Amino acid sequence: MILKDKKIVLGITGSIAAYRVFELIKLLKNAGACVFPVLTKNAQYFVTPLSIEIACENKVLCDMFESPMAHIELARSADLFAIVPATANYINKYAYGIADDLITTASLAFRGPVVIAPAMNWRMYESHQVQRSIENLKNIGVHFVEPDEGSLACGEEGKGRLASPSKIFETIVSALTEKDLKGERIIVTAGPTRHYIDSIRFITNKSSGKMGYALALAAARRGAEVTLISGPTNITPPYVGKFTQVETTQEMLKSVIDESPSASILIMAAAPLDFEPSPYFDTKVDKTLLKSISLKLCPDILKETAKIKNRPFTVGFAAEAGLNIERAKQKFKEKSLHMIVLNDVTGKEGGMGADNNQIIMLYKRKNKFHMEKTNFLSKEEIANIILSKIKELRVER
Ligand SMILES: Cc1cc2nc3c(=O)[nH]c(=O)nc-3n(C[C@H](O)[C@H](O)[C@H](O)COP(=O)(O)O)c2cc1C
Numbered sequence: 001m002i003l004k005d006k007k008i009v010l011g012i013t014g015s016i017a018a019y020r021v022f023e024l025i026k027l028l029k030n031a032g033a034c035v036f037p038v039l040t041k042n043a044q045y046f047v048t049p050l051s052i053e054i055a056c057e058n059k060v061l062c063d064m065f066e067s068p069m070a071h072i073e074l075a076r077s078a079d080l081f082a083i084v085p086a087t088a089n090y091i092n093k094y095a096y097g098i099a100d101d102l103i104t105t106a107s108l109a110f111r112g113p114v115v116i117a118p119a120m121n122w123r124m125y126e127s128h129q130v131q132r133s134i135e136n137l138k139n140i141g142v143h144f145v146e147p148d149e150g151s152l153a154c155g156e157e158g159k160g161r162l163a164s165p166s167k168i169f170e171t172i173v174s175a176l177t178e179k180d181l182k183g184e185r186i187i188v189t190a191g192p193t194r195h196y197i198d199s200i201r202f203i204t205n206k207s208s209g210k211m212g213y214a215l216a217l218a219a220a221r222r223g224a225e226v227t228l229i230s231g232p233t234n235i236t237p238p239y240v241g242k243f244t245q246v247e248t249t250q251e252m253l254k255s256v257i258d259e260s261p262s263a264s265i266l267i268m269a270a271a272p273l274d275f276e277p278s279p280y281f282d283t284k285v286d287k288t289l290l291k292s293i294s295l296k297l298c299p300d301i302l303k304e305t306a307k308i309k310n311r312p313f314t315v316g317f318a319a320e321a322g323l324n325i326e327r328a329k330q331k332f333k334e335k336s337l338h339m340i341v342l343n344d345v346t347g348k349e350g351g352m353g354a355d356n357n358q359i360i361m362l363y364k365r366k367n368k369f370h371m372e373k374t375n376f377l378s379k380e381e382i383a384n385i386i387l388s389k390i391k392e393l394r395v396e397r
Contacts, residue, residue, distance in 0.1 A: 002380065003031040005034065006176060007036065008028060008035050010024075010035050010056070011084070011090070013042065014046060015043075016119075017161070020165060025055045041062070064105060074110070079112060080115065081107055081115070084116075095137050114141075118130075120147075121156065122152065125158075143171055147162060178223075181219055181222040181391065187259045192206070193249045193273045203276075207271035213237070215383040218380065220238070229244045229270070252270060260312055264312050266313070267315045314337050315337065315339045316331065325371070332364075338397075341361055355379060358377070359373070360373045361389055
């Protein structure tokens with residue numbers, strides 16, 4: 001519940017894209033936020049106050065003079081203002097401090113983070129007036145969610161489509177998250193790797209990528225510049241600075257080596273294959289001819305990265321059957337790690353593919369091993385615990 005009890009004022013203005021706000025309301029509510037909707041007069045041509053009120057489960061406000069102190073009350077109590085979709089009219093009015101209805105007046109009185117997701121015809125979006133207003137508002141710290149390019153309601157093509165609700169949601173979460181990892185450049189690896197037996201058959205493992213994706217997303221939300229290097233997964237990549245898709249263990253190793261010199265932290269949450277089929281057949285092999293598959297060892301990414309000069313602070317993951325501390329200590333030493341995260345992949349509740357996890361963090365302080373075990377928590381919560389521990393250990397170094 002990343003937005004638990006956060007009070008979000010949602011301003012909806014008169015754009016054809018207003019119907020897409022329902023998806024955003026659902027995301028915000030599922031994340032635990034309380035959403036207080038305000039509709040402009042013109043927004044009511046596109047969505048009804050009743051349907052918005054039902055979706056938000058909070059009274060919808062439309063008229064400034066109906067509840068006379070609402071504009072100040074909203075500004076005083078909210079954690080964040082989100083204007084979705086935002087018309088050219090709203091953006092220009094807000095940029096110049098015009099306060100002629102409830103949402104513009106409340107926006108002007110508000111002192112916290114503001115997220116604006118514009119939606120309009122591309123000619124309007126690219127106009128000098130709108131661009132200048134956006135620039136002015138960015139300069140005072142307003143967060144903009146850039147519209148997408150594509151076909152517009154007017155039948156034209158161009159930049160002006162409302163950004164996806166998930167991208168707007170992410171901007172809202174990020175605007176509410178303390179940037180305590182600002183200045184860090186973090187590489188996260190995630191997912192399995194895949195090695196081919198022949199041109200169409202391959203071997204892989206059960207890793208879902210969820211833990212690595214959760215780490216990358218949490219780090220990005222906390223202000224780090226994140227590169228996520230991922231093997232093949234079935235989950236949507238999170239909004240991070242750079243996403244690199246790889247397939248084999250060798251490709252993952254190459255990406256890690258390429259990115260490492262400029263990184264401050266490397267988190268190896270991936271489960272790269274330890275073995276690959278050998279030989280590889282570059283055509284589909286007749287099944288009657290393939291009696292058995294021989295394997296050879298893949299490169300060990302963590303061991304290889306230990307050779308890098310000025311290696312970043314490196315965190316390895318030990319996906320073991322059972323929480324084998326001694327083996328984890330051995331891996332810690334062999335691979336010269338700064339921390340190792342141990343998780344039991346055989347557990348029913350957590351591990352590969354699950355949404356929850358329980359981990360043990362193993363690290364050295366004054367040359368002695370220390371261990372910290374978490375409860376079963378969501379991978380998002382586990383990610384934040386790991387990042388906070390990394391931050392703490394880096395300060396000590
Ligand atoms: C069918 C229709 C669709 C519109 N869509 C948009 C839009 O997507 N973006 C925009 O900036 N204005 C759009 N407008 C124009 C706004 O509704 C108009 O500028 C209005 O004054 C905005 O009022 P508000 O900002 O107070 O909600 C549209 C108008 C019509 C008639």
